[in-house]
Amino acid sequence: xxxxxxxxxxxxxxxxxxxxxxxxxxxxxxxxxxxxxxxxxxxxxxxxxxxxxxxxxxxxxxxxxxxxxxxxxxxxxxxxxxxxxxxxxxxxxxxxxxxxxxxxxxxxxxxxxxxxxxxxxxxxxxxxxxxxxxxxxxxxxxxxxxxxxxxxxxxxxxxxxxxxxxxxxxxxxxxxxxxxxxxxxxxxxxxxxxxxxxxxxxxxxxxxxxxxxxxxxxxxxxxxxxxxxxxxxxxxxxxxxxxxxxxxxxxxxxxxxxxxxxxxxxxxxxxxxxxxxxxxxxxxxxxxxxxxxxxxxxxxxxxxxxxxxxxxxxxxxxxxxxxxxxxxxxxxxxxxxxxxxxxxxxxxxxx
Amino acid sequence: xxxxxxxxxxxxxxxxxxxxxxxxxxxxxxxxxxxxxxxxxxxxxxxxxxxxxxxxxxxxxxxxxxxxxxxxxxxxxxxxxxxxxxxxxxxxxxxxxxxxxxxxxxxxxxxxxxxxxxxxxxxxxxxxxxxxxxxxxxxxxxxxxxxxxxxxxxxxxxxxxxxxxxxxxxxxxxxxxxxxxxxxxxxxxxxxxxxxxxxxxxxxxxxxxxxxxxxxxxxxxxxxxxxxxxxxxxxxxxxxxxxxxxxxxxxxxxxxxxxxxxxxxxxxxxxxxxxxxxxxxxxxxxxxxxxxxxxxxxxxxxxxxxxxxxxxxxxxxxxxxxxxxxxxxxxxxxxxxxxxxxxxxxxxxxx
Numbered sequence: 001x002x003x004x005x006x007x008x009x010x011x012x013x014x015x016x017x018x019x020x021x022x023x024x025x026x027x028x029x030x031x032x033x034x035x036x037x038x039x040x041x042x043x044x045x046x047x048x049x050x051x052x053x054x055x056x057x058x059x060x061x062x063x064x065x066x067x068x069x070x071x072x073x074x075x076x077x078x079x080x081x082x083x084x085x086x087x088x089x090x091x092x093x094x095x096x097x098x099x100x101x102x103x104x105x106x107x108x109x110x111x112x113x114x115x116x117x118x119x120x121x122x123x124x125x126x127x128x129x130x131x132x133x134x135x136x137x138x139x140x141x142x143x144x145x146x147x148x149x150x151x152x153x154x155x156x157x158x159x160x161x162x163x164x165x166x167x168x169x170x171x172x173x174x175x176x177x178x179x180x181x182x183x184x185x186x187x188x189x190x191x192x193x194x195x196x197x198x199x200x201x202x203x204x205x206x207x208x209x210x211x212x213x214x215x216x217x218x219x220x221x222x223x224x225x226x227x228x229x230x231x232x233x234x235x236x237x238x239x240x241x242x243x244x245x246x247x248x249x250x251x252x253x254x255x256x257x258x259x260x261x262x263x264x265x266x267x268x269x270x271x272x273x274x275x276x277x278x279x280x281x282x283x284x285x286x287x288x289x290x291x292x293x294x295x296x297x298x299x300x301x302x303x304x305x306x307x308x309x310x311x312x313x314x315x316x317x318x319x320x321x322x323x324x325x326x327x328x329x330x331x332x333x334x335x336x337x338x339x340x341x342x343x344x345x346x347x348x349x350x351x
Numbered sequence: 352x353x354x355x356x357x358x359x360x361x362x363x364x365x366x367x368x369x370x371x372x373x374x375x376x377x378x379x380x381x382x383x384x385x386x387x388x389x390x391x392x393x394x395x396x397x398x399x400x401x402x403x404x405x406x407x408x409x410x411x412x413x414x415x416x417x418x419x420x421x422x423x424x425x426x427x428x429x430x431x432x433x434x435x436x437x438x439x440x441x442x443x444x445x446x447x448x449x450x451x452x453x454x455x456x457x458x459x460x461x462x463x464x465x466x467x468x469x470x471x472x473x474x475x476x477x478x479x480x481x482x483x484x485x486x487x488x489x490x491x492x493x494x495x496x497x498x499x500x501x502x503x504x505x506x507x508x509x510x511x512x513x514x515x516x517x518x519x520x521x522x523x524x525x526x527x528x529x530x531x532x533x534x535x536x537x538x539x540x541x542x543x544x545x546x547x548x549x550x551x552x553x554x555x556x557x558x559x560x561x562x563x564x565x566x567x568x569x570x571x572x573x574x575x576x577x578x579x580x581x582x583x584x585x586x587x588x589x590x591x592x593x594x595x596x597x598x599x600x601x602x603x604x605x606x607x608x609x610x611x612x613x614x615x616x617x618x619x620x621x622x623x624x625x626x627x628x629x630x631x632x633x634x635x636x637x638x639x640x641x642x643x644x645x646x647x648x649x650x651x652x653x654x655x656x657x658x659x660x661x662x663x664x665x666x667x668x669x670x671x672x673x674x675x676x677x678x679x680x681x682x683x684x685x686x687x688x689x690x691x692x693x694x695x696x697x698x699x700x701x702x
Contacts, residue, residue, distance in 0.1 A: 164570045165563035172554055179547050181532050196530050203523055212516035212649070219515045295646060298563070 001112060007103040011092065014117050015040045015083025016075035019059055020067035022121070029123045030065055030345070031114065032074040033131030033138035035331075036261045037205070037253060039082035042074035043067075057333025064333065064341040070127065077138070078113040079105045079261055081254035088189065088254040100186035105260060107134070107268045111141045118149070128345055130154035132330030133297065134261065137268045140305070143284050144270055144277045152285040154341060157294050157330045159301035160308065161269040166296065169208055170262040173201035177255045186256050198255045202247060208296045211326040271304075276312055286316040287344040289337065291329040293322075317344075352463060358454040362443065365468050366391045366434025367426035370410055371418035373472070380474045381416055381696065382465065383425040384482030384489035386682075387612045388556070388604060390433035393425035394418075408684025415684065415692040421478065428489070429464040430456045430612055432605035439540065439605040451537035456611060458485070458619045462492045469500070479696055481505035483681030484648065485612065488619045491656070494635050495621055495628045503636040505692060508645050508681045510652035511659065512620040517647065520559055521613040524552035528606045537607050549606045553598060559647045562677035622655075627663055637667040638695040640688065642680040644673075668695075 001010050017040045022029060032042050032055060043059035045052060053074075058064045065072050076084035079102070087102040118126065129139045129150055136158025142150050159166070180197030182188055207215075276282060286309055290302030299320050306318035321336050323329035330337075352360055368391045373380060383393050383406060394410035396403060404425075409415045416423050427435035430453070438453040469477065480490045480501050487509025493501050510517070531548030533539055561569075627633060637660050641653030650671050657669035672687050674680035681688075 163563045164566035165558060165561070168554070168558045168566065172551065172558065175551055175554070176527060176530075179527075179531070179551065200523065200526055200530065203519070203526070207516060207519045207523065210516070212514045215515035215519065 001109075001116070003103055004106040004108045005104055009078075009085070009103055009105075009109075012078065012085045012113060012116075013083065013089070014075050014078070014085070014113055016073060016117055017041060017043075017053075018074075019043055019072040020070050022071040022123070026123050027125065027127060028069060029071045029073060029118075029121070029126050030128045030130065031118065031126050031142075032059070032065070032072060033114075033129060033135035033142075034074060034077065035131070035133040035135050036265060037249065037258070038135075039080065040074050040076040040084075041082075042072070054331065055333075057331075058338065058341070064338040065130075065345065066342070070345070073117070073121070075114055075117055077110045077134075077261065079110065079257060079264065081257040084113070086254065087186070087256035087260055097189045099189065099256060102256070102260065104263065106264050107137045107141045108145060110264070111138055111145055114138070114142075115146060115149075124149065126150050128152045128154065130156070130341070131158075132156035133158055133327070134265050137265060137270075140270050140275060141268075143282060143286075144275050147280070147282060147284060150284045152287070152344070154287045154289065154344065155302075155305060156289040156337075157291055157297045157302070157327055158305070159297055160271040160275065160305055162266050163301075167266045169204055169296070170266055173204045174259050174262060176200035176204070177258060180255075183255065186259075188255070194255050195250050198253065198258065199247065199250045201255075201258055202249055209327040211293045211295070211324060213293075214325055214328075271308070273308075275305075275308055282309060282312055282314040284315070285344075286314060287340065288316055288318045289330070289340065290318070290320050291323050291326065292320055293324055294327045294329060296327045352460075352467070354454055355457040355459045356455055360429075360436070360454055360456075360460075363429065363436045363464060363467075364434065364440070365426050365429070365436070365464055367424060367468055368392060368394075368404075369425075370394055370423040371421050373422040373474070377474050378476065378478060379420060380422045380424060380469075380472070380477050381479045381481065382469065382477050382493075383410070383416070383423060384465075384480060384486035384493075385425060385428065386482070386484040386486050387616060388600065388609070390431065391425050391427040391435075392433075393423070405682065406684075408682075409689065409692070415689045416481075416696065417693070421696070424468070424472070426465055426468055428461045428485075428612065430461065430608060430615065432603075432608040435464070437605065438537070438607035438611055448540045450540065450607060453607070453611065455614065455618075457615050458488045458492045459496060461615070462489055462496055465489070465493075466497060466500075475500065477501050479503045479505060481507070481692070482509075483507035484509055484678070485616050488616060488621075491621050491626060492619075494633060494637075495626050498631070498633060498635060501635045503638070503695070505638045505640065505695065506653075506656060507640040507688075508642055508648045508653070508678055509656070510648055511622040511626065511656055513617050514652075518617045520555055520647070521617055524555045525610050525613060527551035527555070528609060531606075534606065537610075539606070545606050546601050549604065549609065550598065550601045552606075552609055553600055560678040562644045562646070562675060564644075565676055565679075622659075624659075626656075626659055633660060633663055633665040635666070636695075637665060638691065639667055639669045640681070640691065641669070641671050642674050642677065643671055644675055645678045645680060647678045 038054040041053045042055045043053040076082045129142045136155035139153045139155045177197035180194035182192040183194040288306045290299035306316045309316035389405040392404045393406045394404040427433045480493045487506035490504045490506045528548040531545035533543040534545040639657045641650035660667035
């Protein structure tokens with residue numbers, strides 16, 4: 001597959017899951033696009049596991065993406081580490097992982113890989129593409145690259161391009177990983193993983209995805225052991241929480257994937273007309289969703305997407321949801337967003 | 352000096368600077384309290400240097416703290432690394448720095464050390480104590496500990512206690528330092544300093560002290576070299592900015608001081624009545640200042656200080672300033688804050 005950078009990558013594996021049934025005229029397919037650290041497992045349970053998918057609250061019979069009506073697809077992104085080709089995959093012809101020999105990939109490359117999957121499934125036109133954060137970027141890139149293949153799009157808590165602040169937080173996380181002596185310039189696959197660095201990166205995500213009010217509710221501020229007060233130990237529950245060393249994510253996510261995916265997000269830029277690469281006004285219907293308390297992807301960025309669409313005579317609705325959960329709100333199936341999405345998607349299929 | 356923890360510390364050196372002249376009845380002394388990473392050099396130039404003090408915009412003839420009228424004092428805090436006793440000072444009777452053998456210190460301990468300085472200068476009552484961030488905490492602690500020795504106080508962009516979010520950002524910075532292999536559990540004084548970790552800590556400060564709008568103005572988002580686009584290099588100016596390896600701060604600030612001072616801030620807690628340790632209503636006059644765009648020390652925290660004071664019949668004025676500079680606003684001598692402080696302090700001396 002040719003990449004946006006001009007490099008070539010292949011062969012490529014794309015891991016995916018589907019939920020519900022594809023109808024006869026293949027008009028009920030919805031592609032869910034995951035945020036940077038998630039995977040193809042959007043909903044339900046795998047046999048023998050009690051780990052539900054990352055958007056389980058939104059996907060299933062009677063839920064926003066109602067699997068009694070829709071054929072829902074979710075794939076692990078190119079560059080990821082949960083089944084799709086990424087830096088931890090074997091370099092072709094060898095058993096050695098790519099590491100930093102993996103080429104830099106873009107959000108457009110992720111979408112192109114997904115397009116191959118959609119072709120493979122025999123779907124000409126997607127009823128809807130939807131996702132939050134990096135998933136929202138992919139939804140926008142789908143419209144920019146393949147406007148005729150997308151009937152509607154739901155970019156959530158996302159942006160046309162990262163602000164310097166968003167880039168700086170990602171860069172902080174990348175520095176934490178690459179400063180870990182176990183990182184070894186990306187060649188750690190046969191030794192210790194740079195888990196201390198990845199834990200700091202994970203902390204940064206968790207702090208910036210939440211609001212200070214939610215953290216206040218979640219953690220008491222009580223000193224753990226007053227007798228220890230003259231020593232340099234962890235005092236507060238919040239610090240225990242932020243030490244992710246034993247976190248499932250830290251044990252399983254590939255640190256190099258973290259580097260590549262955040263870089264793809266930082267380089268993403270569909271501002272100043274680039275959303276309309278095809279040159280024609282967008283026909284895709286848009287539901288753009290922002291969250292009032294999301295300070296990492298502030299609502300003004302979602303509003304900019306809607307403004308950009310409307311200025312090109314696009315069909316766009318902007319909804320700002322008053323959730324208290326900050327950026328995390330898009331992962332929580334609150335009544336309001338469930339309702340919005342259900343009706344937006346329904347309108348399209350029953351038109 | 353006995354510490355709040357019960358430990359003892361001594362002998363103690365306190366580095367300080369003064370500006371202006373102490374009047375005959377010693378009634379015109381203003382104590383400036385510095386934020387965590389600053390020093391005693393609040394204003395003016397040292398001979399042979401063109402580095403002005405950290406609050407130079409506010410201190411001098413005709414400025415908010417007018418040195419034609421006031422005797423202005425600023426000391427490096429206990430636990431700091433710019434002249435006052437801290438983790439990098441020699442353990443008494445040895446030439447070896449304390450490192451982590453330095454006892455945990457509190458904001459109250461910093462204030463007690465300053466009180467010795469004020470006694471030494473023969474000042475019974477301070478006209479004003481003023482500072483932002485950790486400096487604001489010290490101003491509050493002065494009133495809690497020595498209400499009769501402070502006529503007025505100006506806590507700026509500060510809080511009665513850190514929220515879990517503020518603790519989490521500090522903990523992130525501490526983790527970055529302690530994860531640096533050069534940190535060696537605090538015993539790095541004869542070898543390489545953990546500058547990579549300190550650089551990350553510095554980045555965290557800089558990102559959280561600014562607003563995303565100001566970062567947007569400050570940095571273009573242009574790729575540095577498009578030819579490099581397939582490689583894993585730094586792309587954006589903002590990333591270059593966040594790499595502080597050659598920053599003066601990173602070369603000079605003691606990483607252990609960073610740990611101790613942020614810990615003192617995280618443990619600081621004058622909420623729920625503790626501001627009135629003496630049990631009597633506060634007689635000190637207060638000007639409490641918050642900044643609208645400060646998301647690290649949000650205005651609601653300043654408002655809580657004012658509310659706490661008013662509920663005890665304290666004389667408190669709360670001013671929220673509409674600056675675009677976020678938490679950094681307190682270091683920038685904008686017209687509005689200069690005006691507020693000048694008149695607040697004047698009222699007191701001419702009463």
